[in-house]
Every structure is written in C-alpha cells, then in structure tokens.
Amino acid sequence: MGMAEEILLRINGTEHRIHSDPATPLLFVLRNQLGLTGAKLGCGLEQCGACAVLMDGVSQLTCATGVGEFQGRDIVTVEGLSNGGTLSAVQQAFVDAGAAQCGYCTPGMVVAVTAMLDRAPSPTKVEITEALTPHLCRCGAHPRILEAVARLIGPGGVDD
Amino acid sequence: MTDNPSLLNNPNLDDWLIILPDGDIEARSGKVDVGQRISTALAIIVSEEMDVDLEHIQIAPPATIGFPDEGMTTGSNSIEQSGHALRRAAATARRHLIGIAVEKFGAPAECLNIKDGLIGVTGTNQTINFAELMDGGGFGIPVDPNAPLKPTEDHRWIGNAATPRHMTEFVTGAFSYVHDMALPGMLHARPIRPPHANAQLIDFDPKVTAQLTGDGIIIVRNGSFAALAGEDEYALIKAARRLAETAEWDLGDGLDTEDVFQRLRDNEHLSLPVVDGTPVDDPAPALRDPPPDAAQTLSARYERPYVMHATIGPSAGMAVCTDTGIEVWTHSQGIHSFRASAAEALGVAPDTLTVHHALGAGCYGHNGADDAAFDAVLIARAIPGRPVLLKWTREDEHAWEPYGSCMAAETRASINAAGQIIQWSQDTYSDTHRGRPRPDPGGDGPARLLGARYLSDPARAFSAKPTMTRQGGLHRNLDPYYDFPDTRLVKHLVRDLPLRTSALRCLGAHVNVFALESFIDELARAAKIDALAFRLNHLSDRRAKTVLNACAEAIGWGDVAAEGHGLGLAFARYTNSKTYAAVGVDLSVDDAAQVHLNRVVIAADAGEVIDRAGLSAQLEGGFLQAASWTLYEQVTFDESGITSRDWDTYPILRFDNVPDIETILMERPGDAPLGAGEAVGGPAAGAIANAIFNATQIRMRRMPFTPDMIRAAAAADTN
Numbered sequence: 001m002g003m004a005e006e007i008l009l010r011i012n013g014t015e016h017r018i019h020s021d022p023a024t025p026l027l028f029v030l031r032n033q034l035g036l037t038g039a040k041l042g043c044g045l046e047q048c049g050a051c052a053v054l055m056d057g058v059s060q061l062t063c064a065t066g067v068g069e070f071q072g073r074d075i076v077t078v079e080g081l082s083n084g085g086t087l088s089a090v091q092q093a094f095v096d097a098g099a100a101q102c103g104y105c106t107p108g109m110v111v112a113v114t115a116m117l118d119r120a121p122s123p124t125k126v127e128i129t130e131a132l133t134p135h136l137c138r139c140g141a142h143p144r145i146l147e148a149v150a151r152l153i154g155p156g157g158v159d160d
Numbered sequence: 161m162t163d164n165p166s167l168l169n170n171p172n173l174d175d176w177l178i179i180l181p182d183g184d185i186e187a188r189s190g191k192v193d194v195g196q197r198i199s200t201a202l203a204i205i206v207s208e209e210m211d212v213d214l215e216h217i218q219i220a221p222p223a224t225i226g227f228p229d230e231g232m233t234t235g236s237n238s239i240e241q242s243g244h245a246l247r248r249a250a251a252t253a254r255r256h257l258i259g260i261a262v263e264k265f266g267a268p269a270e271c272l273n274i275k276d277g278l279i280g281v282t283g284t285n286q287t288i289n290f291a292e293l294m295d296g297g298g299f300g301i302p303v304d305p306n307a308p309l310k311p312t313e314d315h316r317w318i319g320n321a322a323t324p325r326h327m328t329e330f331v332t333g334a335f336s337y338v339h340d341m342a343l344p345g346m347l348h349a350r351p352i353r354p355p356h357a358n359a360q361l362i363d364f365d366p367k368v369t370a371q372l373t374g375d376g377i378i379i380v381r382n383g384s385f386a387a388l389a390g391e392d393e394y395a396l397i398k399a400a401r402r403l404a405e406t407a408e409w410d411l412g413d414g415l416d417t418e419d420v421f422q423r424l425r426d427n428e429h430l431s432l433p434v435v436d437g438t439p440v441d442d443p444a445p446a447l448r449d450p451p452p453d454a455a456q457t458l459s460a461r462y463e464r465p466y467v468m469h470a471t472i473g474p475s476a477g478m479a480v481c482t483d484t485g486i487e488v489w490t491h492s493q494g495i496h497s498f499r500a501s502a503a504e505a506l507g508v509a510p511d512t513l514t515v516h517h518a519l520g521a522g523c524y525g526h527n528g529a530d531d532a533a534f535d536a537v538l539i540a541r542a543i544p545g546r547p548v549l550l551k552w553t554r555e556d557e558h559a560w561e562p563y564g565s566c567m568a569a570e571t572r573a574s575i576n577a578a579g580q581i582i583q584w585s586q587d588t589y590s591d592t593h594r595g596r597p598r599p600d601p602g603g604d605g606p607a608r609l610l611g612a613r614y615l616s617d618p619a620r621a622f623s624a625k626p627t628m629t630r631q632g633g634l635h636r637n638l639d640p641y642y643d644f645p646d647t648r649l650v651k652h653l654v655r656d657l658p659l660r661t662s663a664l665r666c667l668g669a670h671v672n673v674f675a676l677e678s679f680i681d682e683l684a685r686a687a688k689i690d691a692l693a694f695r696l697n698h699l700s701d702r703r704a705k706t707v708l709n710a711c712a713e714a715i716g717w718g719d720v721a722a723e724g725h726g727l728g729l730a731f732a733r734y735t736n737s738k739t740y741a742a743v744g745v746d747l748s749v750d751d752a753a754q755v756h757l758n759r760v761v762i763a764a765d766a767g768e769v770i771d772r773a774g775l776s777a778q779l780e781g782g783f784l785q786a787a788s789w790t791l792y793e794q795v796t797f798d799e800s801g802i803t804s805r806d807w808d809t810y811p812i813l814r815f816d817n818v819p820d821i822e823t824i825l826m827e828r829p830g831d832a833p834l835g836a837g838e839a840v841g842g843p844a845a846g847a848i849a850n851a852i853f854n855a856t857q858i859r860m861r862r863m864p865f866t867p868d869m870i871r872a873a874a875a876a877d878t879n
C-alpha cells in the first residue's frame with residue numbers, strides 16, 4: 001500500500017487539504033472522505049460513466065485515476081452544479097424531462113451533458129451520441145435524457 | 161369483498177394511511193420503488209382520492225415493521241395490488257373524515273367540501289384540516305373495498321403528468337442509495353468469491369492474512385464464505401483482490417462447458433402441460449399429427465443464452481448486529497421473503513431481523529441485492545456492534561448475480577388453405593425463474609441466498625420446483641393471446657444446467673413472445689398474408705386489435721420502407737391479463753451486419769392511466785432493456801468460471817443505438833389500471849427479429865443478434 005500524503009484539492013470552489021495515498025482514485029476520496037456521494041461507483045474500470053465529474057470543465061472519470069492527478073485542477077462534482085436551492089439549467093432540464101428512473105446513472109449523465117454544452121452549445125446528433133455513449137443506463141432513461149438535451153438546445157433543435 | 165391479496169393481508173386503514181400532525185398524509189405501501197416510479201403513481205392515487213396536493217403526500221421506503229406486507233415487488237403487480245389498495249384506503253379515509261366533519265360542524269355531508277386537505281362548510285369560511293379532525297388518533301376502521309371512488313370526470317391528478325418523486329435529489333446527487341449510507345462506526349466490506357461457483361476455499365496465504373490483519377483489516381471466514389471489512393474502502397478492494405489471488409482453492413471439475421442449447425435439449429427435464437396459462441400436474445401430451453385440412457405445417461426453434469440483470473450499481477447491503485437483533489438495509493425487491501430466508505439460514509427467529517428497503521440501481525428482477533444483504537449480515541454477525549456496508553464489485557455482480565435462464569422454445573403450427581392457423585404447439589425449455597429468497601421452512605430457503613451455499617455448514621443444494629401458478633416463471637406468456645384452436649403447450653423445467661438463475665424482468669415472456677411473434681411472421685409469410693392482417697385474423701379482443709392497428713399505422717406499416725430499412729411488428733398482452741402492447745420497429749442492418757434501431761413505436765393499453773409520464777418511461781425503458789438483451793447480451797463462461805465479467809466482455813445497449821421512440825397510450829379513464837412494467841419486453845424481441853428479416857431476409861432464431869450471429873444465420877440459410 002502506498003503512503004498517505006497531504007493533497008490539496010479544489011472541489012466545488014472550495015480548497016480541501018486531505019490525506020490520502022495519491023494512487024487512491026478520486027472517487028473514493030470524494031465519497032468517503034468528503035461526503036460527496038453524488039458521483040457513483042459503477043464499475044471502477046472506466047467503462048460506465050457513473051463516476052464522472054468536471055475537471056477544468058471537461059467530463060472526467062474518477063474511479064481509476066489517482067487523486068494525486070487532480071491536484072491543481074478545478075473539480076466540480078454534481079453537487080457543485082446547483083447553487084443553493086437553484087438547479088443548473090442542465091439539472092432543471094433533466095427534472096423537466098423526467099430523465100431518470102432509478103437515478104443511479106443520473107449524476108454522470110448530468111456531468112456529461114454539462115461538459116458537452118460548455119464545449120458545444122449547439123451540438124450535432126453525432127456530438128451528443130459521442131458525449132453520452134460512454135455512459136450506461138440500465139433503466140432505459142435514454143430517450144428522456146435526449147429529451148433533456150433537446151430542451152437545452154432549444155427550438156433550433158439538433159442538427160444531424 | 162376483494163380478491164386483492166394486499167388488502168386481504170392488511171385490512172386496516174391504519175396499515176395504509178397516517179394523517180401527520182401538520183396535515184400531510186403518509187401513505188404506506190409494501191411495494192418498493194426500484195426506479196419504476198411506483199411511489200409517484202401511489203402518491204397520485206392518494207392525492208386524487210383525498211384531495212390533497214401531491215407535495216403533501218409522503219411515501220417512505222418500506223420496512224418489515226410498520227408497513228403493510230405486500231409480498232414481493234414483482235410481476236408488474238404493484239399498480240393492481242398496492243395501487244388498488246391505497247385507492248380504496250384513501251376513499252375510505254375521505255368518507256371517514258367527512259363523517260367526523262359532519263358531526264363537528266353539525267352540517268350535512270352535502271354541504272361540506274374537501275380541498276387541499278381542508279374540509280369546509282360550503283358558503284361559510286369554516287374549515288378544518290385532516291389532522292385536527294383526527295385529533296391525534298388513528299382511523300381504527302377497516303379499508304372498505306367498496307368505498308365510493310371519486311368520479312373520473314373530477315380527476316385532477318390521475319392521468320396527468322406529474323414530476324417523478326426524488327427527481328431533484330437524483331440530479332443534484334443528494335439522493336442516498338444503500339451504497340451512499342454512512343452510519344456512525346461503519347465499516348466497509350467486500351466479499352471474496354471463489355473463481356467459480358463450484359470451487360471451495362482451502363486456505364488463504366497466511367503471510368497475506370497476517371499483513372492485512374496488521375493493516376487493520378478484519379477477515380471474516382466461514383467455510384468457503386469469506387469477506388474483508390475495514391475503514392478504507394479502496395484499500396479493501398485491493399486487499400480482497402490480493403487475498404483471492406493468493407488463496408488456495410479447490411477448483412473441483414470446473415464449470416460444465418457443454419453447449420447450453422444442447423443441454424436444453426438433452427438434460428433431464430420435468431414436463432408439464434400448460435392449460436389456460438396454468439401448468440397442470442399431468443403427463444405432457446405428445447405432439448399430434450397435423451389435422452387433415454392442414455395446407456402447410458411449419459416448425460421452428462428459438463433460443464436465448466443466459467442473460468444478466470446487469471445493474472449499473474453493483475449490489476450493496478448494510479447490516480448491523482446488536483443485542484436487540486439484526487438490522488438490514490437492502491435494495492431487495494422482497495424484504496419479507498429476504499428476512500424469512502435469512503432467518504432460516506442463520507437459525508434465528510424472523511423477528512430477530514428488521515429489514516428496511518433502500519434504493520439501489522435499477523435493473524428489474526432478482527439481481528445480487530438479496531445476496532449482498534445476506535453477505536453483510538454474515539459479516540455484521542462476526543463484528544457485532546459495527547454497521548457493515550458491503551458492496552460487490554462490478555466483477556462480483558457480473559459473475560455472481562442470478563442470471564436470466566438460457567431458454568429454447570419449439571413451435572409447430574398448421575395453417576389451412578385459407579391461411580388460418582388450425583393447430584398450434586409450443587414447448588418451452590428453461591431453468592427456473594424462481595430463485596428468489598422466499599419463506600420455505602425446512603426447504604430451500606437458505607439455498608436461495610448465495611452466501612449460505614458456501615458456509616461450513618452449507619445450505620443444501622437448491623433444487624427448483626416447477627412454478628405452478630398461472631402465468632408464472634418459464635411459462636409466462638407461453639399461452640398465446642390469439643384465438644388458436646387445438647393448442648398444445650408444454651413447459652419443461654430443465655435440470656442440471658450450469659449456471660444459477662432466477663427472476664429477470666419478463667421472466668419467460670421475453671423468449672415465449674419472441675418465439676410466438678417470430679413464428680407468426682413465418683406463418684403469415686407461408687400463407688402469403690400480410691403479417692398485420694394475419695395477426696388481426698386471429699384476434700378477437702378489440703383492445704388487442706386497437707393497439708396493433710395504432711402501432712402499425714404509426715410505424716408506417718404497408719408503406720414502402722426506406723432503402724435498406726426493415727419494419728417489424730409484434731404484440732402481446734402481458735400475462736394475458738395485464739397491459740396490451742404492440743411494438744413496431746424500423747431498423748437497418750449495415751454491411752458489417754450491425755443492427756441500427758432507427759425508430760420504434762409502442763402502442764399500449766394499460767387501462768386507466770395513472771402516471772402518464774411514468775407509464776411511458778416504463779414502456780420505453782422496457783423496450784430498451786429488452787432490445788439490449790436481444791441484440792447484444794450473452795453470459796459467457798468456460799471451465800474456469802464466468803468470462804463476461806465487465807462491460808467490455810458483456811456489452812449492453814449504449815446511446816449510439818437508441819432509436820426515436822413514439823409511445824401511444826390508449827385512453828381508458830375509469831377502467832382498471834393494468835401493470836405495464838414488463839409488457840414490452842417480449843414484443844420488443846419479436847419486432848426486432850421480424851424487422852431484421854424484413855430488411856435482410858435472414859430469420860434470427862437465436863439471440864443475441866450480433867453481427868457474428870447474423871452472419872451465421874445467413875450462412876445457415878444458404879446451406
């Protein structure tokens with residue numbers, strides 16, 4: 001087992017000084033040390049997308065990358081997307097579209113859509129598929145997640 | 161009178177509804193919400209019958225104490241059982257509250273109105289809320305199954321779109337799943353599984369155990385059941401892997417690798433005729449000769465390999481063992497039956513255990529939930545006083561969940577010169593779909609829990625009895641809903657198959673309807689009759705015809721399909737008594753034999769629509785899960801164990817093959833609402849197979865419809 005080190009993390013706008021083996025994946029630090037259980041453990045193999053957070057605005061899986069790699073980065077978890085009682089536009093669109101069944105995949109989906117729209121406010125169908133294909137959902141909430149994306153893009157709609 | 165088991169077993173109004181001090185209403189259901197949104201539908205029902213706004217209805221996840229025992233949450237029964245019961249409970253409560261108000265105000269009932277949880281005297285400003293009327297007491301009366309329901313035309317919530325419960329918590333990450341629970345003093349835990357189901361643990365490497373113990377990790381072992389517990393979850397994951405790899409295992413003979421489809425033919429099996437959807441304890445009738453007026457007689461065999469529930473969140477369970485008993489949190493779909501089996505396995509009285517439902521990730525059926533909860537209990541008993549949160553890994557879930565059985569369905573039918581089916585036969589072969597924990601004193605209860613099979617005093621080997629209930633296990637939807645004369649239906653419970661199986665969404669209906677609806681298309685083609693017309697010619701139920709016609713029209717049946725596209729249709733009424741569903745699929749198959757789902761239409765008649773958004777979501781989610789089994793999924797294994805142990809080796813449907821789905825709901829206000837959660841699975845498989853044929857002239861009779869399988873089927877066709 002590696003040695004615990006002091007690691008400085010910037011999460012949801014707050015600096016955290018934590019002690020951890022830098023090889024411990026960020027996900028376990030978020031969930032077990034910082035009480036941020038929004039990101040989920042789905043596979044630990046970077047195959048399902050349940051553990052995604054924003055790293056410098058980009059969707060990043062956290063189940064296999066050591067916490068050490070996240071030093072100096074700006075990390076936003078799904079908890080950090082809403083502001084007090086106000087949901088982000090993406091979160092609100094998910095609520096309005098009813099884009100969750102069991103909700104287990106939802107935090108990862110919300111993060112993926114947030115990152116995609118930051119990069120491409122009017123994404124094409126291909127861009128949407130590319131952004132969401134790394135994310136698994138077993139309940140079949142896909143059509144409603146796509147509906148949430150369509151609401152966010154607005155009346156112009158999705159280009160092919 | 162009522163025949164609803166939920167009401168018969170829980171007749172008191174106080175079992176179902178509690179008026180809270182602030183006037184909010186707590187509705188208590190024994191059915192668990194596993195993402196199918198049953199709690200949203202139940203809240204809508206109570207809200208409607210009691211005239212209280214939705215946000216004032218509270219519904220907590222059930223536990224084995226303080227909640228009605230409604231058995232398991234299975235078989236698309238919740239709306240017909242819990243929904244029916246709570247609706248009568250709410251109507252009884254409303255009448256009772258008005259009765260008290262009549263006395264209080266000295267005004268006749270006709271002069272009272274009820275709105276937003278207040279009863280008022282019409283034309284005055286006198287009002288009183290429910291809590292004041294109850295004066296801190298309970299109802300103390302039984303639910304009246306005949307209490308008058310609110311007239312349909314006055315409905316405000318039923319049939320309208322409601323925001324599903326917990327949606328805000330889902331999107332903010334605030335919702336707490338079993339996996340997210342944190343109790344004071346809690347330890348994390350991970351099980352250590354043998355390389356395969358038939359292996360036994362000889363011993364761990366003492367050097368490794370000494371090191372782990374030195375690191376503060378607790379090793380729990382009982383026979384071949386082993387687990388680790390400790391404070392640091394990630395350290396445990398690594399330690400569990402290391403301990404398993406360095407352990408000495410008795411691998412026995414390994415897994416039986418004979419082709420399962422051959423095994424389904426050859427193995428010993430118990431055969432029972434199925435009459436009107438119900439197995440009969442009689443010898444199975446032999447296949448008769450085709451009738452003399454048979455113009456053509458066709459036969460076919462349809463197959464599915466083992467498939468998984470494949471939940472996105474590996475199973476988890478929390479348990480704590482104290483002087484007063486064992487408390488458990490689980491995402492099991494049957495908390496009472498789990499308790500009964502676990503108590504029997506532990507040799508304790510059932511009331512020693514209190515079991516709470518807490519949400520896990522969705523998947524529908526008997527996944528690893530019960531097993532993980534039992535693992536947690538075994539560990540908690542070894543570490544009394546400390547709550548233990550046990551989680552399976554992705555590998556554990558893929559390798560150890562009870563699978564949906566491999567199945568084969570053999571059909572034979574004769575049509576006359578007019579193209580009518582005049583004889584029909586289907587034989588379905590499968591392992592059990594009934595492996596869930598359930599009360600079985602002195603029987604197989606303990607063997608239904610994975611951990612109990614590996615204890616030093618192991619549960620005896622599980623031997624499934626045939627499910628004899630109407631539309632149960634492997635014979636679900638074996639009985640065609642069409643008007644076929646001269647039918648012969650036989651279920652075959654096949655013995656000694658290599659992998660553990662249990663209930664997976666739709667049970668036998670996924671394969672039975674796949675076979676029936678594929679074969680209907682084959683027969684229609686032989687009769688040179690359009691597949692829609694052929695179906696309608698054999699259906700007398702108007703509601704069935706209506707969904708088929710609506711679906712066909714919306715998918716563009718009869719129009720010329722776009723270049724390279726194929727259209728397919730299929731229909732079933734789930735369990736022949738629940739939701740009617742017709743599915744239309746427009747797909748294309750590319751040069752690499754990849755199937756692309758373009759457009760899907762689902763037309764469904766679920767009786768009165770309670771939660772419009774929830775109903776569509778269940779139907780569409782059901783399509784996508786079934787499309788995934790049908791197109792992609794297959795549990796693989798060799799002698800050394802399960803080889804499909806992650807999402808690469810067991811791929812499921814992803815966003816790159818999600819079709820546009822149009823869902824058409826028939827409007828039947830005032831009719832009985834019908835269970836819908838599993839209605840689409842069978843027709844989905846049939847419609848996909850039929851559309852592939854339409855696009856390619858290749859008839860797919862074995863799932864999954866991967867490029868390799870499609871090429872193999874094409875090659876077999878040309879030989």
Ligand code: FES
Pocket residue numbers: 040041042043044045046047048049050051052061062063064
């Ligand atoms: S948990 Fe990280 S991708 Fe699955």
Ligand code: FES
Pocket residue numbers: 100101102103104105106136137138139140141195472521522
């Ligand atoms: S909503 Fe259940 S896994 Fe996506």
